[in-house]
Amino acid sequence: MSVAGRGLVDRAAETLATGHPIIVTAGAGPSSVADIVIAGQHAGADCVAWAIRYTSGFLCAAMSAGRADKLNLPALRGDGLAKKGIPAYGVGVDAAAGIGTGISALDRAHTVRVLAESGTGPDDLTRPGHVVPIRTAERGVLQQRGAAEAAVDLCMIGGLAPVAITATLLTDAGHLLQGDELAEFADRHQIEMVTVDSVAHHVLRHGTSRRGRLRRLVEQPVNLGVEGPFLIDFADEVTGATHTVMIGHVGPGQNPGQIPKVHVVTACARRQSESEVGDGNSPLDLEAGGFQITEQGGMIIALRDTPELFMAEKFELARGAVVAALRHFGVGRAWVIGWPDGSDRGASRLIDCRPDPKHRRVAAS
Known part of the structure; x- marks a missing residue:
């Protein structure tokens, strides 16, 4: 029996570490949902504006439920929904300083970078705001097979702060970007694609830290x-x-x-x-x-x-x-x-x- 290599997931993590976006799909079939993922600590105005252009514009900041608790970002309706495959959204926030109205790509990028900083505390954020946290499972994709969990795990695999922007890709007509259209989009923009299952397969064998599992x-x-x-x-x-x-x-x-x-x-x-x-x-x-x-x-x-x-x-x-x-x-x-x-x-x-x-x-x- 041979053990699968790391190439695909590692390349995605490396891409995040260089400040570029990737695509995470919650499945491999034509009906899979695709999300843009950007490492929180590298969130820049240009990259965030690009993500807004090709998605619904509903940008979320994925982070573990434990990290959200430390920042006083409770779930809107409780973590029980996450067990049914529904994201556990937290209270929307803006950075308390360094932004204008909070809605612009520049402001939202700044807010996500603040969320990703290890020294950030509850008082560094205002509520409600324009960036919505997703409270992910503490053990990542092995406990919840969601794109948000995969995004956080990929950041950790890349040695980055465990906070990531996620946003669902849409067509110009407002439909989910899937199948051949998704493949064409990834090829046109030269973006790495990785599935949630492939991230789970990687984590099982290699863990998420640089030290290994x-x-x-x-x-x-x-x-x-x-x-x-x-x-x-x-x-x-x-x-x-x-x-x-x-x-x-x-x-x-x-x-x-x-x-x-x-x-x-x-x-x-x-x-x-x-x-x-x-x-x-x-x-x-x-x-x-x-x-x-x-x-x-x-x-x-x-x-x-x-x-x-x-x-x-x-x-x-x-x-x-x-x-x-x-x-x-x-x-x-x-x-x-x-x-x-x-x-x-x-x-x-x-x-x-x-x-x-x-x-x-x-x-x-």
Whole structure:
């Protein structure tokens, strides 16, 4: 099995990082809705005026519900509507300083840049105003498959502030811009297009930060009376869970041509001791496993669940975490025993994945 490359989503994120707009479609068929997306911190009058020209002119500022709460931007009718696929609009705002009436492209661009600044507080905004926030799901496209969530995730993938302008594309006659007309528009204006599903696929495997999906926390040796292996905890920035990896010799340190074995198990929420990771029914004997991977190489990946609800299946979330762990250690190919496939035991499968570069290739602004 091969792991899909990053090209399409990365190019879209790079485009946002250079201050240019992209198109996000909520589907791949001819009836999909297409939105112009502009990175909030790069919102300029010319780009905003262009977006107004080719859309309804109803410009929204997509941001997480948590960020909106910090700015005192409550939902107009409550977040419950977002669960039905209806955007959770917040109270419209203008920047408190530096604008005129608030309606011009110049003023709205300034307001969105203020919304994107990390130091902005509630007093830096006036209400009501001409820019309408959309309160997005905290975990982005994996919790809500919307264009607004994709826009925020793409900004984070590009290393930008997690605020984005979104506006729905329309024809001159006022209809949704779709199908061949949408393709012709993107080609004429030379704009990158990306689907919400492709962003979700990317986030599952790579996360949204430049560090990748897994962030290394704590490392400790396992006391087996021999050199190695190590237990390493990782924070999963997609699900919020903490996973543990026991690692022997893998990657560049393994024998040439040897494909490491990787055992995937389900762990309890917290390790009960340094010698056991289990789910309460079938504990994993780390001592026996440690001797095995010390002698033969490979790793054991103990995945922990999360109580949060996602639109992605649990086995899809688990697959992404496994691939992220392999990539972290520079493993290009591995035999994965217990590869998540939706069953209780999982499958044994040869997995191919490309290791992460030391630095993400998304261009800085």
